[in-house]
Amino acid sequence: MAIQKHDNLINGQWVAGAKYAPNINPSNLADVIGDYTQADAAQLDGAVKAARAAFPAWSTGNIQARADALDKIGSEILARREELGTLLAREEGKTKPEGIGEATRAGNIFKFFAGECLRLTGEVVPSVRSGVSVEITREPVGVIGLITPWNFPIAIPAWKTAPALAYGNCVILKPADLVPGCAWALADIISRSGIPAGVFNLVMGRGSVIGDPLVTHPGIDAISFTGSQSVGARIAQQCAVNLKKVQLEMGGKNPQVILDDADLAQAVELSVQSAFFSTGQRCTAASRLIVTEGIYPRFIEAMKQRMASLKVGDALAAGIDIGPVSSQAQLEQDLSYVEIGQAEGAVLVAGGQRVTCSTEGFYMVPALLTDTTAGMRINREEVFGPVASIIRVKGYEEALAESNNTPYGLSAGIATTSLKHASHFKRHSQAGMVMVNLPTAGVDYHVPFGGRKGSSYGSREQGRYAQEFFTTVKTSYIGS
Numbered sequence: 001m002a003i004q005k006h007d008n009l010i011n012g013q014w015v016a017g018a019k020y021a022p023n024i025n026p027s028n029l030a031d032v033i034g035d036y037t038q039a040d041a042a043q044l045d046g047a048v049k050a051a052r053a054a055f056p057a058w059s060t061g062n063i064q065a066r067a068d069a070l071d072k073i074g075s076e077i078l079a080r081r082e083e084l085g086t087l088l089a090r091e092e093g094k095t096k097p098e099g100i101g102e103a104t105r106a107g108n109i110f111k112f113f114a115g116e117c118l119r120l121t122g123e124v125v126p127s128v129r130s131g132v133s134v135e136i137t138r139e140p141v142g143v144i145g146l147i148t149p150w151n152f153p154i155a156i157p158a159w160k161t162a163p164a165l166a167y168g169n170c171v172i173l174k175p176a177d178l179v180p181g182c183a184w185a186l187a188d189i190i191s192r193s194g195i196p197a198g199v200f201n202l203v204m205g206r207g208s209v210i211g212d213p214l215v216t217h218p219g220i221d222a223i224s225f226t227g228s229q230s231v232g233a234r235i236a237q238q239c240a241v242n243l244k245k246v247q248l249e250m251g252g253k254n255p256q257v258i259l260d261d262a263d264l265a266q267a268v269e270l271s272v273q274s275a276f277f278s279t280g281q282r283c284t285a286a287s288r289l290i291v292t293e294g295i296y297p298r299f300i301e302a303m304k305q306r307m308a309s310l311k312v313g314d315a316l317a318a319g320i321d322i323g324p325v326s327s328q329a330q331l332e333q334d335l336s337y338v339e340i341g342q343a344e345g346a347v348l349v350a351g352g353q354r355v356t357c358s359t360e361g362f363y364m365v366p367a368l369l370t371d372t373t374a375g376m377r378i379n380r381e382e383v384f385g386p387v388a389s390i391i392r393v394k395g396y397e398e399a400l401a402e403s404n405n406t407p408y409g410l411s412a413g414i415a416t417t418s419l420k421h422a423s424h425f426k427r428h429s430q431a432g433m434v435m436v437n438l439p440t441a442g443v444d445y446h447v448p449f450g451g452r453k454g455s456s457y458g459s460r461e462q463g464r465y466a467q468e469f470f471t472t473v474k475t476s477y478i479g480s
């Protein structure tokens, strides 16, 4: 069967770029999902011009029409969640149930922001001058560049695109080059939703080629980026020089604290989920398991037993717990950190090796390292794979200090039956999201998502808090 070609969506038209790149299934390197075009700077410029031309009418247009279009997009994603979740599993390597879960989340996000189109409010306040009133309103920002990573190929494009459109902005979406399939499917759905040409544009291609032209283009008013800290910091600098609004969601080195009084079975289950589900390729993955000494030996034994039952394999096969790593480069990085950890003195007590399955793919058994200390690279740097390390601490105070001992601050979890410790941890954790007796992932789509310190920069994403980034405030004074 001929491999299907997929083009960019610019001004409502499907437009081929100069060349195509294959999208390859990490569970089976012989499986090519499709060929996806690669834009250049000239094509990107065309997309920005189309978005600028569409902005005046879209930003002042009828909000019921906007809500209806977003609702239609959400409905189609939900109706096709199984198919889209399968595509996601095939291109990114999450298991099929995880892929369907992510597609469902994307659909729900569009439904949520369909409602938000009608809920934007302002304020009328009295003036300090007689006969004058003051109105505070929110208006769209303009044309927004959305740059997304490979690990959530439909949810992150959705959680940036839906609020951008809901609040009246036009969009240029640049998805990760590794996984353009879900973003293309989303663009296809948006193109049939009734949203006018030019309001939403998809421009695929490598960040190294079209990243700079997108971020520095004078026709782009703001950039919402999710990805690595190194790329994010560079984008923030470029936006500062060009005085653009910017929002960055970046990496994590998330802690999961296990206290002596934790329910052992629950602590093990949530640690395995936090560290290894989605192949550990989540910004919210817990990679530092901080365990107090009373439960330490029992916790390690129970973790080893639970990890032995994890099935690694083809993301589309039934009964698989852990799909492949997303790429050769990521696999090499994961395996190298297992070696780095051991060279630093850590003990590998489970997994950590490549594994072969019936198809050729990037398979790795989740790794658990013990006897690690806070200063080791394995506890400072984001691995972004199924690799977790255990840090042994005396008690709660040390556990809290250790959990905050990181340049990152995205998510943090605690497993405990003590209300006192749970409450104290909630207040004193330096993370943007705190989980008590739950895995570290930020699951709910209607509440803010984001971190502190080196994990995030700018205002929060998702839920009503998305207004902060995707609108700008105007103060109007009205005299008599």
Ligand code: NAP
Residues within 6 Å of the ligand: 147, 148, 149, 150, 151, 152, 174, 175, 176, 177, 178, 205, 206, 207, 208, 210, 211, 212, 215, 226, 227, 228, 229, 231, 232, 234, 235, 249, 250, 251, 252, 282, 283, 284, 382, 384, 410, 455
């Ligand atoms: P990445 O390498 O930083 O890439 C992210 C996006 O930026 C991709 O679309 C990439 O394009 C693009 N890009 C690369 N260079 C660029 C440049 N010079 N200018 C503009 N754009 C450029 O990150 P990744 O490997 O895809 O994703 C993994 C990272 O994302 C991890 O650090 C993870 O923690 C983080 N993440 C954070 C969150 C959160 O909400 N905090 C959520 C998910 C993931 P190419 O694909 O062509 O390189």
